[in-house]
Amino acid sequence: MTPYDNIAAAPQAALSGKPLVDGFGRTVTYLRLSVTDRCDLRCVYCMAEHMTFLPKAEVLTLEELDRIASAFVGLGTRKLRLTGGEPLVRKGMLDLVRSLGRHLRSGALDELTLTTNGTRLADFAGELADAGVRRINVSLDTLKPDLFRRLTRGGDLGKVLAGVAAAQAAGLSVKINAVALRDDNAAEIPDLIAWAHGEGCDLTLIETMPLGEIEADRTDQYLSLAAVRREVESFWTLEDLPLSTGGPARYVRVAETGGRLGFITPLSHNFCEACNRVRLTCTGTLHTCLGQEDATDLRAVLRDGADDAELARVIREAVLGKPKGHDFEIARAQPAVTRHMSTTGG
Template sequence: MLQDRFGRRFYYLRLSVTDICNYRCNYCLPEGIGCGRSLMGENPLSVPEVATLVRAFASLGTEKVRLTGGEPSLRKDLVPLLEAVRASERIRRLAITTNGYRLPSQIDAWHRAGLDQINISIDSLDPAQFRHITGHNRLGTTLQGLERALTLGMTTKVNAVLLRQYNLAELDNFLAWIRETPVTLRFIELMRTGDNRAFFASNHVAGSDIETLLLREGWEQVIRSRDAGPAREYFHADYAGRIGLITPYGKDFCASCNRLRVSAQGKLHLCLFADQGFEMRETIAAGDSEALAAHIRVLIGGKAAGHQLHEGFTGATRNLAMLGG
């Protein structure tokens, strides 16, 4: 089992397959990806390299892999990538995070490839506000894809970044939606990155405020599984869906960390807000998963006790598209 010097065990790998995104979310990439950049990004890991990486992590006890971006669906070889992860018998759960842009046309192929959990970014249920936040008029298409995921029996979650000036007023609408919709709606505290200092200052909302409201209304916390993500989930007998809260500025947030991140180019990031990623590409490209596993064991010794977001430190993270948030 992969364990750091603080006794935290790591069952969960978040693997970016591209650092490119086709959305222009105001809290992440308001200016888009920039001119001249390939939609594949800069030399992302190939399917065989991903297979080697996953074998190494699986041998160290990883049970859940999430493909992130950028936007993973921009990879034309996404289905083979999913198949490469699913080929490892030790991986119990295969997930993806997507903006849903291509979801209706691709979700069936992803499901056939072995995908069993999907997280869809929906920061507003109002079409005009959705377009204002993301730069795209795709809410209807995204919701259509979500319905198909539910029909296929996939565990379906929705990510909504809390934004004081844009969607905080929609809280009641979100709650009304999950009264009948069996998804986990995860409210995510806006995190400060290298590129969003002013936006963060005017839009950050403490997740603890939402938690106080939920507890007052009779919501109860769900017991976490060992490969669960960072959200604290809540359920209510009157609702088909659940609420999740991701509160990186909350007390002891890092104490329960169970996940590691690998960039699209094969760097190991011990924290989303670490000041660097560790090069693994050469070892990955060699195809020796045992040597790679040994390398990862050494690198994990450098994982810090926690991030320094409270002190304004954002590390190397310029925007959340770099490592999938």
């Protein structure tokens, strides 16, 4: 008997009905589910060097993660992304992926995917593919081993590159995510684009976001992607694409490389008008906006013995209160929200 044998094979009828719609008429169809706040790297823009991670009792069990994710599927969620921290450091992670894969097989879910730093992909790529994962995001900000080691505080670039190769060998589509850092990788961005496209990977650039207290000054780190795009357009031809993968990125095709390039611009261009996403932390806190302090404690709801109908009611109520937009401002003395990205889920 597995830990998931008592979980229904499909979302119960009590969860079905009207789609999840917020107070501004946006339909929520995408859940980003953090399975752990822990990570085997310490990226300088993501977390403090000496992090205090959560005690086990505060983190949702795999069964609780499955139940909440399944509730969202029953309420019309079509895409689940598993995040962290680093999701592949969570013990039993593959069991959770296999269990959630039942929603792919039933047709209730369109996509089950994850974001990873790639350090453990070489070990898990094949099993992820077997469980129904078809596409993953790998966070990688530089191809320079020394800079990678500094930005991640000790990481091994070779492990990530081996993970990307293993994922592709297993049949997974890989998209590279790179945070644009003015003083670190700005000059390297064209090389990153060329490398990713040469490997058959899309690449998305992300502006640094003011989340959580870190040692670095984000004002120094911030690099506007509007400026990056202008620079790239000075030597490459960019064609705007109508493509949407369910996230906030705006895509172009680079004519000279044939690859796709995305821009996620929470600071230089607000993307909230079409937001279809909510996030669940590994502690069961539902955040309907990455850049606001709104929070609904679904862990308490579960552990107080709520049935599926009550869980659905609480989720609907939380989504109805989803803010109109985030509150990111890079120059603010304090971060927009106090929680780290590793706690919220990437």
